[in-house]
Amino acid sequence: MKNVSKRISCYSADTAGICSALYELGGLTVVHDASGCNSTYSTHDEPRWFDMPSRIFISALTEADAVMGNDEKLISDTVKAAKDLKPEFIALCGSPMPMMTGVDFDAIAQEVERRTNLPTFGFSTNGMATYLEGASEAFYTLSLYFSEKREQRADTVNILGATPLDFGLNGSVEAIKAFLTENNFRVGACLSMGASLNDFRMLSEARVNLVISQSGVKTAKYLYDEYEIPYVCAVPVGKFFSKQVLKALEDPSEQVFKNGSGSEVCIIGEGIYSKSLASELLYKGIDANIISPLETDKGVLSQNDAQVYSEEDIRAYLKEKKPKTVIADPLYSFVIPKGTKHYPLAHFAFSGRCYTSKILNFIDREIDIQI
Amino acid sequence: MIKLAIYGKGGIGKSTCTANLSAALASLGKKVIQIGCDPKADSTINLLGGVPVKPVMDYLRDNDDEPESIEEISKKGFGDVLCIETGGPTPGLGCAGRGIITTFGLLEELELFKKYSPDAVLYDVLGDVVCGGFAAPIREGYATSVLIVTSGEKMALYAAQNICSAVRNFEDRSYAKIKGIILNRRNVEGEEEKVRAFAQKNGLEIIADIPRSDDIIACEDMGKTVVEGRDDCESARCFKELAKRLILEDEND
Numbered sequence: 001m002k003n004v005s006k007r008i009s010c011y012s013a014d015t016a017g018i019c020s021a022l023y024e025l026g027g028l029t030v031v032h033d034a035s036g037c038n039s040t041y042s043t044h045d046e047p048r049w050f051d052m053p054s055r056i057f058i059s060a061l062t063e064a065d066a067v068m069g070n071d072e073k074l075i076s077d078t079v080k081a082a083k084d085l086k087p088e089f090i091a092l093c094g095s096p097m098p099m100m101t102g103v104d105f106d107a108i109a110q111e112v113e114r115r116t117n118l119p120t121f122g123f124s125t126n127g128m129a130t131y132l133e134g135a136s137e138a139f140y141t142l143s144l145y146f147s148e149k150r151e152q153r154a155d156t157v158n159i160l161g162a163t164p165l166d167f168g169l170n171g172s173v174e175a176i177k178a179f180l181t182e183n184n185f186r187v188g189a190c191l192s193m194g195a196s197l198n199d200f201r202m203l204s205e206a207r208v209n210l211v212i213s214q215s216g217v218k219t220a221k222y223l224y225d226e227y228e229i230p231y232v233c234a235v236p237v238g239k240f241f242s243k244q245v246l247k248a249l250e251d252p253s254e255q256v257f258k259n260g261s262g263s264e265v266c267i268i269g270e271g272i273y274s275k276s277l278a279s280e281l282l283y284k285g286i287d288a289n290i291i292s293p294l295e296t297d298k299g300v301l302s303q304n305d306a307q308v309y310s311e312e313d314i315r316a317y318l319k320e321k322k323p324k325t326v327i328a329d330p331l332y333s334f335v336i337p338k339g340t341k342h343y344p345l346a347h348f349a350f351s352g353r354c355y356t357s358k359i360l361n362f363i364d365r366e367i368d369i370q371i
Numbered sequence: 372m373i374k375l376a377i378y379g380k381g382g383i384g385k386s387t388c389t390a391n392l393s394a395a396l397a398s399l400g401k402k403v404i405q406i407g408c409d410p411k412a413d414s415t416i417n418l419l420g421g422v423p424v425k426p427v428m429d430y431l432r433d434n435d436d437e438p439e440s441i442e443e444i445s446k447k448g449f450g451d452v453l454c455i456e457t458g459g460p461t462p463g464l465g466c467a468g469r470g471i472i473t474t475f476g477l478l479e480e481l482e483l484f485k486k487y488s489p490d491a492v493l494y495d496v497l498g499d500v501v502c503g504g505f506a507a508p509i510r511e512g513y514a515t516s517v518l519i520v521t522s523g524e525k526m527a528l529y530a531a532q533n534i535c536s537a538v539r540n541f542e543d544r545s546y547a548k549i550k551g552i553i554l555n556r557r558n559v560e561g562e563e564e565k566v567r568a569f570a571q572k573n574g575l576e577i578i579a580d581i582p583r584s585d586d587i588i589a590c591e592d593m594g595k596t597v598v599e600g601r602d603d604c605e606s607a608r609c610f611k612e613l614a615k616r617l618i619l620e621d622e623n624d
Contacts, residue, residue, distance in 0.1 A: 069502070069503060099469075100466060101469075101502070101503050102468055102502065102506070103503065104503070104506075104544070106510075106511060107510065107511065107541070107544035107546070110543075110544060110545065111543055111544065114543070
């Protein structure tokens with residue numbers, strides 16, 4: 001029974017990551033799941049749902065359809081919806097039930113594509129992986145299909161890995177764009193907030209990619225292999241670290257993160273964001289490290305950081321290391337030892353709408369955290 | 372690369388045929404992987420001197436974490452054939468088909484084909500195509516061809532017909548196609564005529580005709596295939612002929 005969360009929340013699942021990554025792109029996203037589950041992916045995990053339309057549907061899978069392997073219902077309903085709504089592409093993704101019955105989403109996507117002549121992508125999500133993996137697959141798959149060779153522009157930076165699951169709707173992504181523009185960069189594609197499908201087509205115009213969450217790493221690696229575009233994993237938080245990010249964008253070979261032992265502050269959260277925040281604190285003379293309970297690229301973490309997934313391991317780590325302050329989502333309060341200060345920094349993928357006022361915008365601004 | 376899935380009625384000799392074909396391909400210098408897709412996990416036992424490999428499902432049951440290397444869930448047998456068994460859940464519980472899909476996902480994560488670069492991969496699949504899991508070996512990226520093992524017995528041919536129908540249901544998808552029939556003789560009356568009639572009805576070819584032989588039984592008692600144990604016998608010769616044909620066709624492709 002490892003990795004059971006008894007007292008804390010768990011992160012949004014892979015299916016929500018797909019829906020979030022594709023939300024603004026004009027596609028038709030169909031989750032193969034029981035009726036009613038749309039609220040999980042599209043309202044609980046999606047702050048844009050009430051203000052911005054998107055075509056996310058549930059297949060309304062029934063027990064009989066699951067037992068009988070009635071793929072045709074999903075295929076014909078999707079084809080019918082596509083004919084009515086005329087999306088630019090179709091994405092089909094799974095949930096625990098089709099995982100158990102072994103639904104072949106790639107094969108179903110091929111059939112739907114044949115009948116609609118629309119680019120159709122199958123994602124074998126099953127609710128067992130995190131939102132980062134789902135969003136990562138969505139960004140990567142669409143980049144593979146839609147990106148095209150274009151002339152590179154020396155001033156252009158793409159932003160990869162932007163979803164409200166990591167950045168909420170507090171203006172952080174817009175602030176990153178403004179920060180880049182103010183520093184004489186042109187923002188190219190942004191995958192994918194304030195974006196359209198055209199952003200994927202123009203990916204190769206950039207001279208460098210700024211990867212602001214783990215969900216952008218796989219695409220960044222693909223763009224490096226395919227178009228030789230280097231990438232920098234960092235979020236330009238704080239007044240000191242944001243300057244380092246600018247330097248790294250000029251010269252991506254430069255090490256952007258600072259490493260600390262975490263004697264004063266330990267940050268729990270998404271790896272790239274947390275490491276950026278820890279670096280800012282280190283520039284301010286505060287010893288900080290991170291715990292990443294989510295998959296994180298090896299190049300991001302140092303040996304002083306911890307890749308720890310389970311509630312019991314996080315609790316044990318904090319007990320042993322005894323940092324003075326833990327910066328983490330408010331729902332982590334249950335595993336923070338008594339006597340350790342908890343600075344609440346909400347993460348939408350962990351606590352949803354519970355603490356939206358605590359999802360803070362630290363982009364290029366003074367960070368005043370009392371430790 | 373030769374990528375074959377072997378289907379047929381339970382007890383018809385799928386594992387015997389698959390293991391002998393693997394051994395024959397290996398004896399002709401090919402690098403072979405055999406993946407048993409059956410909860411009984413006995414597909415590769417006669418390539419391994421009767422000492423079975425730990426099935427993937429058993430590994431997952433016994434360990435909190437997934438294996439980090441192919442070596443942890445495989446064993447090399449006769450002719451260096453890499454032997455893997457999916458295994459299955461505790462009898463009466465869980466979902467065996469799902470176990471196959473989980474194993475395949477794991478093998479993909481471990482980059483089995485990339486790291487091992489086999490010349491041939493053989494999937495030995497339980498009985499009929501009973502659910503999504505048992506169709507996994509014929510999905511895109513796995514087997515490209517299906518061999519159906521049958522005798523002239525009524526129920527074996529009935530199962531073979533069901534397998535033909537199931538595979539043809541997937542014609543719109545990029546799944547494996549039926550390559551032919553292995554006639555594994557049981558010496559029933561009119562056996563050859565019955566199987567030929569079945570083959571003709573379905574537009575298929577009998578690509579191997581394995582005689583009923585005590586050599587196979589004797590070798591299996593020793594934990595061996597006939598290709599290993601009695602390579603001069605008629606059965607071993609048939610498996611080698613089939614292996615040569617598959618290699619030639621693969622080269623021509």
